[in-house]
Amino acid sequence: MVAPRTRWTLGTAALLSLGLSACGGSGFDSGGSSATQASSGPASIKVLIASSGDAETKAVNDAAAAWATASGNKAEVIQAQDIAQQLGQGFASGNPPDVFYMDAGRFATYASAGSLEPYGDAFGEKDDFYPNLREAFTQDGKLYCIPKDFSTLALEINTAAWSKAGLTDADVPKTWEQLATVAKKLTTGDQVGLAIGDTRDRIGAFMVQAGGWVTSKDGTQVTADSPENLQALDYVKSLLASGVAKYPKQLDSGWSGEAFGKQKAAMTIEGNWISGAMKNDFPAVKYTVAPLPAGPKGQGTLAFTQCWGVAAKSANKAAAVDFVKAMTTKDAQLGFAKAFGVMPSRQSAQADYVAQFPQDKAFIEGAAYAQGPVKVAKIDQVLADFDTGLQGLPKADPKQILARLQTNASAVVGK
Amino acid sequence: MSAGVSAPAVAAPPSAPSQGRGRGPGGGIRGREGLAGWLFVAPVLLVLGLFLVVPIAMALWVSLSDWQGQGSPFGNGVGFVGGGNYSELLTTPGLAQTDFMTSLRNNAYYVLFVVPLQTVLALGLALVLNGKRLKGKGFFRTAYYFPSVTSSVAVSVVFLFVFSSSGVVNSLLAKIGVDGPSWFADPRGVVHLLLGGLGVDTDAPPAALAGRSLGGLTLWDWLAGPSVAMCAIIALVVWTTAGTFMLMFLAALQDIPVEVEEAAEIDGAGRWQRFRYVTLPMLRPTLFLVLTLGLIGTWQVFDQIYVMSQGAPGKTTLTPAYLSYQSSFNNNEWGQGSAIAFILFAIIVALTLVQRFVLRDKDDGRERAAVRRAAKAARSGTGPTAEVSR
Structure with a gap:
């Protein structure tokens, strides 16, 4: 007779091994067995998008359907609830979507993990895409994916408040000093001069204007505690401390655009997505868009961009790249621009875009001097920590914030 | 499960009388019971094993590896790093350690406030509802239980409005002349605020606290208390979960025989004495259940954080469960994410054992x-x- 305890152990062990073998078989795909291409016959690809709303979902769906009919393939567009989580799951299971939106801020993390197919260098007409944007998706000299579209930051000005304060077109700020001056003039009892987001994605623009950035251009060296960055944060701190600028949360708003729309701020620094929000939520508020004022080292803004990522483990890479080609033609990009207000990433489309959307001139011209997101793998949490530091302004000491960023970023870059 | 344990145990007692009757080797009237027992529990064991034990074992492996979230964690590109992920969280100075310790601090304060508050509130509500003279019991029972059956995401969104700086709470505060804080943008800890009110300079805290640090956080930071933002979340959670626990207390209260109460009354026990020496001791198993469930639930808080604050402001609502998610999915640090989960597991088990000992x-x-x-x-x-x- 086997003792009860031994039986238990045996039973559990048997069960475990059974479960493990079951998992090894189906749940995870080990090794590179799926690298083989299914080249012949019509392919069926899955496209995962992080849609900004119904307009975008519909536009992408329509474009995908058109591509499917023309090429004889099938494309299924899936709208992600939480694209980071869904992509992570896909990569882990070895069954990722074939094509997906890949944010520049997270690009390095996935590229260094080997999740992305570097198809960009073989992509025809790749030189037509803005060099700054291509740079954002290049790692180790390889262009991984083709930029889908982009946005930049500019200065939005409430025209009513502007003229009420006795300001004219000639007063549109060109320098930091002028920005501080007009912000002061625009600050009244129930309205501040400037609403600015409390993250690196807004305040970082001042760092660029001062000639600084978190890392060197190639992302191999951390330059967070440079005097340029300090100058930028000191300037922002002075704006906040004097009360002419405020963070959106202090103005009871989720983001600066909301504060601007509610007329709690006369100016704000946001991207071209603000036009959609203003049109939908605050149609009565009139405003103009100007380029961000230049800092000590000239003009600077931030660019936000996504690319059409193709999974390294996709079984239909050829079809996937073909899909990307169809989505990034000049006409397709202008169509997307019309449908949901993004800016085309092709230089050849700029003239057409400005002709159609003259009010977005300041945004698209920013492409020439825009800085992309920090391109270092696994730096998300470091930058989130930096944001936390920035939220502490104007009380916090900019020098300490930058020193902390320097230490934390160095630990990640060295890895 | 207990069936699985006891079935083999009774299968063949060494000196079973049936042995002598010669019903076959190792047999006896109960000879096959062991096998039958296993057969009956097999489906449950299989399901539990496949969906609980195996994933946990895999997560344990991930927490010891440098898996990048790419393909199988058992594939050949994945290396064993031993306790590397754990030491980065616990002992190596750096962002990972600071973040983790911050999240532990936040969650500890959260537990410290939520568990007692919700237990007392639930017990209080149950006692009121159990009162003999109360009219409309059904209505109140439903009303109190209502928050618990509402989706936590929906409740969280409503609370975002209630606690916005121009929301209901602040309007009420303004009526009594208090200038309410901008709740979800306020990272100041309440203990710091209290100390500030007592005259301690919070911008330049005493060197004895600010100078010394433990696990990457200064003692001053450890003592911060829950932030104003966290207080709003604490209020929300107490409000939503008290209803569930109230039902448990109510059921237990209705189980207490009337005779016991009457006997105590005859013995001359007052209202408070009856509660303290008769009711409360008889509620001990329920109290243990409520406290344990509360403790486990509060250490695992995730959805409210995910919906309402995502760790902001100033990381003061960051909790281990949310940090684990963030490290894994946003930062691709799968090993660290699972290591956090296992440390959290250890904390919960340890605290439950302590509580069992105390109670x-x-x-x-x-x-x-x-x-x-x-x-x-x-x-x-x-x-x-x-x-x-x-």
Whole structure:
């Protein structure tokens, strides 16, 4: 007779091994067995998008359907609830979507993990895409994916408040000093001069204007505690401390655009997505868009961009790249621009875009001097920590914030 | 599960009388019961094993590896790093450690406030509802339980509005002349605020606290208390979960025999004495259940954080569960994410054990000890046997 305890152990062990073998078989795909291409016959690809709303979902769906009919393939567009989580799951299971939106801020993390197919260098007409944007998706000299579209930051000005304060077109700020001056003039009892987001994605623009950035251009060296960055944060701190600028949360708003729309701020620094929000939520508020004022080292803004990522483990890479080609033609990009207000990433489309959307001139011209997101793998949490530091302004000491960023970023870059 | 344990145990007692009747080798009337037992519990064991034990074992492996979230964690590109992920969280100075310690601090304060508050509130509500004179019991029972059946995401979104700086709470505060804080943008800890009110300079905290650090956080930071933002979340959670626990207390209260209460009353016990010495001891198992469930639930808080604050402002609502998610999915640090999960597991188990020890039935323990002592004395043939008969 086997003792009860031994039986238990045996039973559990048997069960475990059974479960493990079951998992090894189906749940995870080990090794590179799926690298083989299914080249012949019509392919069926899955496209995962992080849609900004119904307009975008519909536009992408329509474009995908058109591509499917023309090429004889099938494309299924899936709208992600939480694209980071869904992509992570896909990569882990070895069954990722074939094509997906890949944010520049997270690009390095996935590229260094080997999740992305570097198809960009073989992509025809790749030189037509803005060099700054291509740079954002290049790692180790390889262009991984083709930029889908982009946005930049500019200065939005409430025209009513502007003229009420006795300001004219000639007063549109060109320098930091002028920005501080007009912000002061625009600050009244129930309205501040400037609403600015409390993250690196807004305040970082001042760092660029001062000639600084978190890392060197190639992302191999951390330059967070440079005097340029300090100058930028000191300037922002002075704006906040004097009360002419405020963070959106202090103005009871989720983001600066909301504060601007509610007329709690006369100016704000946001991207071209603000036009959609203003049109939908605050149609009565009139405003103009100007380029961000230049800092000590000239003009600077931030660019936000996504690319059409193709999974390294996709079984239909050829079809996937073909899909990307169809989505990034000049006409397709202008169509997307019309449908949901993004800016085309092709230089050849700029003239057409400005002709159609003259009010977005300041945004698209920013492409020439825009800085992309920090391109270092696994730096998300470091930058989130930096944001936390920035939220502490104007009380916090900019020098300490930058020193902390320097230490934390160095630990990640060295890895 | 207990069926699985006991079935083999009774299968063949060594000196079973049936053995002598010759019903076959190792058989007897109960010979096949062991096998049958296993067969009956097999489906449950299989499901539990496949969906619980195996994933946990895999997560344990991930927490010991440098898996990048790419393909199988058992593939050949994945290296074993031993306790590397754990030491980065616990001992190596750096962002990972600071973040983790911050999240532990936040969650500890959260537990410290939520568990007692919700337990007391639930008990109070249950006592009120159990009162003999209350009219419209059904209505109140439903009303109190209502928040618990509402989706936590929906409740969270509503609270975002209630606690916005121009929301209901602040309007009410303004009526009594208090200038309410901008709740979800306020990272200041309440203990710091309290100390500030007592005259301590919070911008330049005492060097004895600010100078020394433990696990990457200064003692001053450890003592911050829950932030104003966290207080709003605490209020929300107490409000939503108290209803569930109230039902448990109510069920237990209705189980207490009326005779006991009456006997106590006849013995001259007052209202408070009856509650303290009769009702409360009889509620002990329920109290243990409520506290344990509360403790586990509060250490795992995730959805409210995910919906309402995502760790902001100033990381003061960051919790281990949310940090684990963030490290894994946003930062691709899967090893670290699972390591956080296992540390959290250890914390919950440890705290539950402590609580079990504190809430153990002390009379029971004393009696058992007395029996043990007496038995020992009897064996040695010296001690008095009077104690046993007690």
